[in-house]
Amino acid sequence: MLRICVFCGSKTGEDPSYAEGARSLGREMADRGVGLVYGGGGIGLMGVVADAVLEAGGDVIGVIPDGLAIDEVMHSGVDDMRVVPDMHLRKAEMHELADAYIALPGGVGTFEELFEVLAWRQLKIHSRPIGVLDMGGFFDPFRQLIELSISEGFMAPRNRHLFIRETDPVILLDRLLATIEAV
Numbered sequence: 001m002l003r004i005c006v007f008c009g010s011k012t013g014e015d016p017s018y019a020e021g022a023r024s025l026g027r028e029m030a031d032r033g034v035g036l037v038y039g040g041g042g043i044g045l046m047g048v049v050a051d052a053v054l055e056a057g058g059d060v061i062g063v064i065p066d067g068l069a070i071d072e073v074m075h076s077g078v079d080d081m082r083v084v085p086d087m088h089l090r091k092a093e094m095h096e097l098a099d100a101y102i103a104l105p106g107g108v109g110t111f112e113e114l115f116e117v118l119a120w121r122q123l124k125i126h127s128r129p130i131g132v133l134d135m136g137g138f139f140d141p142f143r144q145l146i147e148l149s150i151s152e153g154f155m156a157p158r159n160r161h162l163f164i165r166e167t168d169p170v171i172l173l174d175r176l177l178a179t180i181e182a183v
Contacts, residue, residue, distance in 0.1 A: 001059060002180065003035040005098035007113040008045035009106030010073070018105050019048045021135040025102065025169035026052025032173065033058075037097045039090070040064030040082075042075030045104050050075050063093045091116065095126070100176045102131040105138040118162050129179040130163040131172045139165065 012019045026049040029036055036053045039046050040062030053060050054077055062078040069083045084090050091113065103114040120126050132139050143165065149155040164179070166172035 001033065001035050002099045002177070003037050003059075003061070003097055004029060004100045004102055004176070005037040005094045006049055006102050006104060007106065007110045008038070008049060008104035009110055010039075010041050010044040010046055011107070012044050012048065013105055015136050017135050018045060018138070021133055021169060022048040022104055023052040025049060025104070025133060025173070026058070027056045028169050028173055029053055030056030030058025032177070034173070034177070035059035035061065037061045037063065037094050039094075039109075040068070040075060040078065041073055042077070043073060045106065047075060049104070050078060054078070061097055063090050063097075065090050098128065099180055100129045100131065102133055102172065102176070103139075104133050105135060121162050122159055129176045131176050132163050132165045133169055133172055134165050134167050 008022060022045045026036065030053045036050060036058065038050060041047055050060050050062065060078050060080065062075055062081040064074055064081065064083055065086050066083055068074065074081065082093060084093055101117050103110060117130055121130060146155065146160055150157050150160060164172065164175050166175065
């Protein structure tokens with residue numbers, strides 16, 4: 001089974017389109033038989049995407065650090081919940097399980113996870129596709145930062161293609177899955 005690791009916030013954000021996009025992505029993944037790997041939360045966008053996959057009969061693996069494996073945070077409906085000692089092992093476990101990555105809106109943790117897999121891809125540590133579901137222009141500043149880094153000579157222009165950006169979860173999944181199949 002193909003699995004996509006989704007990085008996203010432990011909050012739902014102010015714009016309702018973030019949660020709707022997460023729900024749509026989760027349903028679409030389940031409908032296509034694509035499993036979800038994620039941070040194990042039952043709150044925020046993490047909970048929304050996991051609930052959508054589960055409600056549509058899909059496969060979910062949660063990976064959560066021991067310090068967050070408490071009732072208020074951890075998703076109680078995920079059968080395959082892996083509790084690991086720390087954040088480093090969480091990311092390593094998620095990476096081992098994933099065939100691709102998608103970032104949804106989130107905070108510092110989401111940014112850090114996205115930048116890490118981008119750096120690994122740039123360094124050829126992996127060749128898995130990376131997607132950004134850009135709802136409501138959330139990732140516009142990220143794209144501007146990438147362009148600034150390129151124009152200032154810190155990144156090669158080819159690195160703007162390290163990730164796929166889409167506003168529609170269906171199109172994003174189409175593009176990611178086509179990339180996986182081409183490898």
